[in-house]
Amino acid sequence: MQTEKILHKGKTVYKQTKKNGTVRYAAKAVYLGLDSKTGKPVRTTITASTLRQLDRKTIQAKFDFVEGGATRHSNQQFQISTFKDLAEAWYYNFELMVSSDNTLNRVRNYLDTYIIPQFGDYVPDKIEPIDIQVWVNHLAEKYKNSVKKGYRKSAKGSAKDYGAIVKKMGDIFNFGITNYGLTKNPVRSVQIPPQPLSNRKRVKVLHDEDLIIWLKYLDELPATRANRRFKLICDTLLASGLRINELLALSIYDLDFDNSLINVNKTLVWRNAKPEQGKKGEVICKESPKTAAGNRKVYVPFEILEQLQNFHDEMNLYFRKNGLEKSKLIFPTIYGNYMCDRNERTTLKKRLIECGLPDYGFHLFRHTHASMMLNAGMNWKELQVRMGHKSIGTTMDTYAELAPQKLGSAVEIYNKKMLELRF
Known part of the structure; x- marks a missing residue:
């Protein structure tokens, strides 16, 4: 684009000519008036395809400024008609x-x-x-x-x-x-109609028989890098109870090998596109977990930490071979950026269906982890901290029915008490 200064009615105007011959005129720092709230001069830039149109738009801008209350320091800068x-x-x-x-x-x-x-x-x-x-x-x-x-x-x-x-x-x-x-x-x-109750029970957990099928399926996947990453994501979620975007936000510095734990202190979120501002949707890392209680330390088997370290090393070897910078992320994209869970979610859905298992996304492993912990005897407070819930009520409401092996314990407790009382 070629830009030249010209004089128009005693004012400097910029004439911009594109390669295709299109011409646009721009008047910068056009004075609209004094702000009625601050007393400061208000100026703006006006563009048009012709000088005559530029004059008309300048007059209209000054008129709109006065009609809008002669200020840019209130919500009146928005013109409300619809x-x-x-x-x-x-x-x-x-x-x-x-x-x-x-x-x-x-x-x-x-x-x-x-x-x-x-x-x-x-x-x-x-x-x-x-x-x-x-x-x-x-x-x-x-x-x-x-x-x-x-x-x-x-x-x-x-x-x-x-x-x-x-x-x-x-x-x-x-x-x-x-x-x-x-x-x-x-x-x-307005009266809001009540919501109908769902008549379909949603299975959100893999019990032992289903878990055996799933683990065998993972072990038999071809040993490609994509499959190794997928298997490691599933295994880590199952071993830790992390949310998928907490896992994908992890860096190598979040692994504590001395104490065999993962430090959870951030999460990934999807930021919607803003077409009017020319911004595309993107994955960003929020330097805090979903809730304050989500900031936690989660103990995991040492083997999981070793596998995470090995995959991190594998990805950095790939980056070095391709002339790219090293990444601190454990699950980066091939360009070293934060990874969006959408593609892996599609893969997960396909593979769960292949196994004849319920498709409930990556949260399936978080729920399964909680069920395993409850069946193994973990108390509710311990589970609340491990899952990163703000209140124990959330934990109990969410996972009360995910420990089928414990359902008979009430009967055992009752019978034991009756024996004590009668003999």
Whole structure:
């Protein structure tokens, strides 16, 4: 691109000519006026394809600045004409308040999949309670049908959290009342239909007979690097109870060989794309675990640590042979970056189905680990710490039914007490 300075009506304008001959004009530091809140001058850059258009856009920018309250230090920089505009203004503020990428991803999905497609083109103060009630009733019916058909995972647009979606819509209206002069929140009088109970029991654990099948299957896989990595991921999850993204975030410095343990202090998260900012979706490492309680030390068999060390060495040998920098990660990509679990998840699903085992993702091994620990006699407090749960209630609610070998213990305790009392 070729850039030259020209004078236009006594002002310096930059003329930019692309290789294909396209011309664009840019006026930099255009004075809009004094900010009504700070008293400081406000300037901006304006671009256009012709000089005449540049003049018109300059006049419009000054007019919009005055109409917008002559300030850039409030939310009035957002022009609210549709509910989509209001939702985006709310989400901009929401991003500043929330640090969890998983929460941001979930709420962004609420907006993009449900709220904006349904109400994005509406004028905010024209949305009535009946509009929202009919919509949420439809969402509830779709989910109800999904449950009746026994689907383990509902199709996109039929999510069970329709109640949370409507509540977020209520938050958007409250934001509009506080910041943009809306006078009502139609969500307040909407009744959210109750969720139907799933009629399908979900098996989330591999018991002994299934575990034997799975371990034999892993041992018989061809000895490729991809298979070695897959097997090591499964074995480590089963031995430690780690979450998959805690495992993929590990570096070689997180392994404590002296005490035979893994230090869990971070996790990987998926950060959604932001097309409007030119940003693609990416895996990032969050320098803290899922919860504060997730920051923990997990004891594992020494053989697991040795296998993790060996695979780390194998990957760095690959990097050296290909002229790449060494990586501290245990499970890096072939470029040395953090690895996304999506590809391995697809492989896991395929192989569980081949074995005739339930497909519940990598959390299957975390649940199986908990079941093994309970059956071996570990108490609930120990398991809570090992699994990285914030409260023991979470541990008990999640794993109360994952120890079938212990179900008969109540009868044994009762009989023992009766013998003591009678003899």
